[in-house]
Amino acid sequence: MKTMTLDRFQPTVRIGPYEIGPDLPPLIVAEIGGNHGGDPNLARLMIAAAAEAGAGAVKFQAYRTASFLGRHSRYYAELAAEELEFQTLIDLADYARGKGLIFLSSVFDFESLELMREIDPPALKIASGDLNNLPLLEAAAALDRPLILSTGAADLEEIDRTLAFLADRGASEVVLLQCTALYPCPDEQVNLRVIPSLFRRYRVPVGFSDHSLGVEIPLGAMALGAALVEKHFTIDQALPGGDNEISCPPAELAAIVQGARRLSRARGSDQKKVTAGEKEVRRAIRRSVTAARPIRAGQVLQRNHLALKRPAETGLDPREFFALLGRITAVDLAADEPVTWDKVV
Secondary structure (H helix, E strand, C coil): CCHHHHCCCCCCEEECCEEECCCCCCEEEEEEECCCCCCHHHHHHHHHHHHHHCCCEEEEEECCHHHHCCCCCCCHHHHHHHCCCHHHHHHHHHHHHHCCCEEEEEECCHHHHHHHHHHCCCCEEECHHHCCCHHHHHHHHHCCCCEEEECCCCCHHHHHHHHHHHHHCCCCCEEEEEECCCCCCCHHHCCCCHHHHHHHHHCCCEEEEECCCCCHHHHHHHHCCCCEEEEEECCCCCCCCCCHHHCECHHHHHHHHHHHHHHHHHCCCCCCCCCCCHHHHHHHHCCEEEECCCECCCCECCHHHEEEECCCCCCCCHHHHHHHCCCEECCCECCCCECCHHHEC
């Protein structure tokens, strides 16, 4: 991809009150999707549970089944049963905001894009299957808000083309999500190291859409720099339909949220330096050159005359050990006395 294209995207993106980007606390999105089974009351219970667990956002799916799925699809009946009325989605968005959550939604057709004009979410999600859906991408870019793009089942050439297309359509705020389109995703196919790789290539915020089981992998994604983590969420993994079986329950989501807070502090800088807290410890754990035993003035120093002992205070740095060999002591030295240059000739 040409540098001029990359320069047209912002290195950080604001989604509601959250600034998304490298070195910033990650946004945790509870992906409810179709786990409600088409039941608005169950959807509300899931929103409330996500808020209680500490998520920053919830995400749903907005679609008209017949608009994006052929009737011959084996998923048609299931997705039609999970389809929410647009007014229901408007109500759920209001309910989520009342719980202090950002409301997000994947959009699958032009009707759902029009709905987003009314709901007015702070960003739009484009699912992995639509990474090459140029008409939908063009219409989404026209809504002039950040786009969250999942990259499941895509290669770099496809991502290059999509970003170039969006840049040409005026989009300037994009969040890429590393994603493997398997449900559940085996650990060996998650490929977390793609996260920093995508950031180096595109210089846009990179997050992680997680289909793995448990809390360890999303935490690993954040440690590698994921700026946003989307985790499938349910209040009961035994519920029928949707992705309930592979979704995390409230306790796991709470653990991810707590882990995100710790990791955002622990990631720190990519520069290896002595931290402020280490300076005192450094003096205590480093060594300095001392006399191994009492040494009289005029002694030619050999290895057995010298020791390296903690703490590193007034004696010479251990790197000077070999330079002292063959020198002559100018004064008497007591055992454990620090050796300095003014004590030898």
